[in-house]
Amino acid sequence: MxxxxxxxxxxxxxxxxxxxVACKFENGIGLGNYYNHVKPINPAGKHPxxxxxxxxxxxxxxxxxxxxxxxxxxxxxRDPDNNVVLIDKETCTGCKxxxxxxxxxxxxxxVRPSVRWFNEELGVMEKCTLCNHLTATSDGVENTEDTTDxxxxxxxxxxxxxxxxxxxxxxxxPASGASKVLAAAEAAGRGIHTIEAEGVTPACKYILSAEIAxxxxxxx
Amino acid sequence: MAVQWPIVLFKLLAxxxxxxxxxxxxxxxxxxxxxxxxxxRVNFAAAITSLVLVAAGGACVLLQVAKPAQIMAxxxxxxxxxxxxxxxxxxxxxxxxxxxxxxxxxxxxxxxAGEAGGxxxxxxxxxxxxxxxxxxxxxxxxxxxxxxxxxxxxxxIAAALFMGFMTxxxxxxxxxxxxWHTPAIPVAFLASALLLGGFLYLLLxxxxxxxxxxxxxxxxxxxxxxxxxxxIALVKIIAISLAALAALTIIAAVVYGLFAPLGDxxxxxxLLVPVIGGAGSxxxxxxxxxxxxxxxxxxxxxxALIGACVLxxxxxxxxxxxxxxLRG
Ligand code: SF4
Ligand code: SF4
Ligand code: SF4
Numbered sequence: 001m002x003x004x005x006x007x008x009x010x011x012x013x014x015x016x017x018x019x020x021v022a023c024k025f026e027n028g029i030g031l032g033n034y035y036n037h038v039k040p041i042n043p044a045g046k047h048p049x050x051x052x053x054x055x056x057x058x059x060x061x062x063x064x065x066x067x068x069x070x071x072x073x074x075x076x077x078r079d080p081d082n083n084v085v086l087i088d089k090e091t092c093t094g095c096k097x098x099x100x101x102x103x104x105x106x107x108x109x110x111v112r113p114s115v116r117w118f119n120e121e122l123g124v125m126e127k128c129t130l131c132n133h134l135t136a137t138s139d140g141v142e143n144t145e146d147t148t149d150x151x152x153x154x155x156x157x158x159x160x161x162x163x164x165x166x167x168x169x170x171x172x173x174p175a176s177g178a179s180k181v182l183a184a185a186e187a188a189g190r191g192i193h194t195i196e197a198e199g200v201t202p203a204c205k206y207i208l209s210a211e212i213a214x215x216x217x218x219x220x
Numbered sequence: 221m222a223v224q225w226p227i228v229l230f231k232l233l234a235x236x237x238x239x240x241x242x243x244x245x246x247x248x249x250x251x252x253x254x255x256x257x258x259x260x261r262v263n264f265a266a267a268i269t270s271l272v273l274v275a276a277g278g279a280c281v282l283l284q285v286a287k288p289a290q291i292m293a294x295x296x297x298x299x300x301x302x303x304x305x306x307x308x309x310x311x312x313x314x315x316x317x318x319x320x321x322x323x324x325x326x327x328x329x330x331x332x333a334g335e336a337g338g339x340x341x342x343x344x345x346x347x348x349x350x351x352x353x354x355x356x357x358x359x360x361x362x363x364x365x366x367x368x369x370x371x372x373x374x375x376x377i378a379a380a381l382f383m384g385f386m387t388x389x390x391x392x393x394x395x396x397x398x399x400w401h402t403p404a405i406p407v408a409f410l411a412s413a414l415l416l417g418g419f420l421y422l423l424l425x426x427x428x429x430x431x432x433x434x435x436x437x438x439x440x441x442x443x444x445x446x447x448x449x450x451x452i453a454l455v456k457i458i459a460i461s462l463a464a465l466a467a468l469t470i471i472a473a474v475v476y477g478l479f480a481p482l483g484d485x486x487x488x489x490x491l492l493v494p495v496i497g498g499a500g501s502x503x504x505x506x507x508x509x510x511x512x513x514x515x516x517x518x519x520x521x522x523x524a525l526i527g528a529c530v531l532x533x534x535x536x537x538x539x540x541x542x543x544x545x546l547r548g
Contacts, residue, residue, distance in 0.1 A: 039546065057546060066396040072304035073293035091293050094286025096224070097304050103396035106543040108222040108536060114546060123286030197542055199395030218545035 002083040003171040004130055005061045005203040006158070007178040011190070011212045012165035015040060015054035019157035019166060023058075026131060026156040030121075035059075035128040036157060037113040041219035051213035056166070058128035058157075059115050060104060060195060060202030061085055067116065070101035076125070082170075084132050087125050094123040103197035130168070131155035140169025140177030171203060182207070191215055223536045226284035230277040231387040231532050232416070232525075235409060237273025238314045239417020240266050240424075241321060242380025243458060245373035247421070248325070250454055259454075260325050262428045266421055267322040267376075274314050274383075303386075303393035310379075310386035317372075317379035324372035380417065384410035391535055399539035402479045408472035411465045412528040415501050418462045419521035422455065426514035452512060459509035462520065466505055470498035473531060480538040489534055497527010 015038050023035050036058035043052040065085045068076045075092035078085055096118060100107040104115035116127045134153045143152035147159060154177065158166040169176025174183070185192060185207045193206045193215045208215050244266035251259045282288045298305050388409030391400040473494040482489050500523030508516035 037546075062396075064395070066394060070302055070304065070394055072297060072300070072302050072308060073290070074297040074300055075293065091290065092287070093290040093293060095281075095284060095304070097302075100391075100400075100539075101394040101396055103398070103542060104546065106546070107397065107539055108224065110222045111543050111547065114543060118286075120286075197396060198398045199401065218542060220545070 001172065003061070003063065003203050004082055004084050004135075004169065005171060005178060005205070006058070006130070006155070007167045007169075007171075007181050007205045007207065008056050009165045009167075009181065009185070010053045010055065010206055010208040012163040013038070013054045013056060014163050014165075016162050018160050018162045019056055022156040022160035023128070026134075027129070029126075032112060033117055033119070033126070034113045035126070039218065041213075041216055044214060044216060053208060053213040055195075055206070055218065056157075057104070057113070057115065057195070057218075058204075059085060059130075060200070060204040061130065062200040062202050064199075064201055066101040066103075066200060067098040070097050072097060079132060079136070082132070082136055084130050084136075085127075086129055086132060087127060089122065089124040089126075092124040094118065094125065096125070098125055103200055104195070131157075135168065138168075139173065139175060140167065141175070141180070142177065171205075178205075193217075223533050224284060226280045226282075228529065228532045229280040230284075231409065231413075232528055233273045233277030233280065234311055234314065235277075235384050235387045235413030236416035236420065236528070237270045237277060237318075238310075238380040238383035239414040240273065240420045241270040241314065241318050241376045241417070242384075242414060243418045243421035244270070244321065245376030245380070246461070247425075247454060247458065248321075248369050248373035249377075250457060252454075258429060262421075262425045263325045264322065265428055266424050267318055267325060269420070269424065270417075271315065271318040271322070274311065274318065278311055278315075303390035307386040307390040310383040314379040314383045317375045321372040321376045324368040380414065381410065384413035387413065397539065399480050400535065402476060404472045404475035404479060405535075408469060408476055408531055411468040411472055412497065412524065412531055415462060415465045415469060415524040416521065416528055418458060418465065419501070419504070419517050419524055422458055422462075422508065422512075422517035423514055423521060425455065426517060430514070455512040456509050459505050459512065462505035463502055463509060466498055466502035466524075469501065469527065470494045473498055473527070476531075476534075480534065482534070482538045485534065485537045489530065489538075492530040493527050493534070496523055497531065500524075501527065 017038055020034060020036055020038060027035055029035060036056055039055045039057055041053050041055050043050045045051050065078065068078060068085060072095065073091050073093055075088045076098050077088060096109060099105050099109055099116050099118065102116050106114045109118040116125055119126045135155055137150055138153040139151065140154055141152055142154045142159065143149040154168045158168045167177045167181040169178035171179055173179060182192065182205060190207050190209045193208060194202045194204065195217055244263040247259060248263055285291060294305065294308050298309060385406045388406030392403060392405045394400055477489055501520050504516050504520030504523060508520065
């Protein structure tokens, strides 16, 4: 079963929000809403040994996807071909059950940004799609000669990341872009983390070296 | 956290309505033959009230969903086993059990058949028609209807338990929502929904039996007068069941309160759910058991309603999870 996700290198992330802009542009997301956002995890430690990092957050592509399990209509589903967690906006009734089921989202929709959020205009739920409309068959190793090459396409947030912090691919395929980055980080002994939450196993991975900052998850 | 009021209302109305149906079923099972004619009237009224409450709860859900026209997708997806699908199934089962109970009460209970014949119109003529119809249908009904009522009663009780439990289970079953991840929620929701239904049933019983006794319906009044001790026994059994349910509500609410991140809402929760809703209902049920009176049932209903409402609201007021940490 494919485990497609983003892998984000926090040693490289500068908090520039290019990924946010690229995502909003690609997916036509209006003011005040986001499929992804970047949270500064506040400085910790004592001067001069202070450390901080930037944490880009979007759907974590949980392996057990409680949002899919909770949806009463089947609108929240996994792509039968590549297992990506998606929302079928035609079927979605806008009941917000999945908001309560996703631990990375505000159960009422009042808090923004939230991984899942309710699109009042359309009356449907929204979230990061891993840009499946571009990447459904891609291995995540970008063809820089032809960025529209579907076999190697990456999401715009990955392509436009100004620091090369983001990678994409199937973690069950060792040849995918994300798997290669992860394997290199592992070989170098760098820290590999997930944003932990009870009841889910997020597929999304974050790389953070101990000499850059201490991993503090979502911070305080 | 913004409270999802349509969902709170659904859980109160559908849970309480199902509880009412369950107690009508219990009374039908426990009833003495002589009190059956007037009890059938109570149960007829209880089934109608229950159906109205459960349907009104369902209507509230339409206020929650952004695209009500798309609601059939829930029906198509019922086999997914999602917690909300199961809750929807419980809703449908409760409505069906209500209709079956209603029909069975009309077949098996002479008075109710009479009521159907005479309508609910006031006036001597209508009343007489009703009594005549009751007598005829009552005799026929007792032969073929007794078993039907019993089966419908068991169905009604099962539906009440299923609905009450599912209104809480649908929250508990969301693995990613830590604050809801306790079996105390479905237990507290079930117990408090049954409490609402039980007190409502006692009120209806007092209202209809009282009316029969003052001459609205001669046959019913006569039947009631013949078996006062059995009627009292029935009320006492219901009251003692309500006392047990109130105790269960207190225990489940305390477990949930200790589990949930109540924060600023703690004082309101402890005061309104286990104390007013739980202990208040317990006292009212015990008083009704010792000396049956509609005023105790009314007191119990108000206390149970306050507790049940605040318990359900707490789901949202004490559930932040990690979402506040998501803010940039
Ligand atoms: S992060 Fe939320 S929306 Fe994404 S897969 Fe997990 S539960 Fe579903
Ligand atoms: S809001 Fe849409 S996607 Fe979410 S649970 Fe309801 S129907 Fe499913
Ligand atoms: S993968 Fe696509 S939808 Fe998801 S954050 Fe990146 S650009 Fe946005």
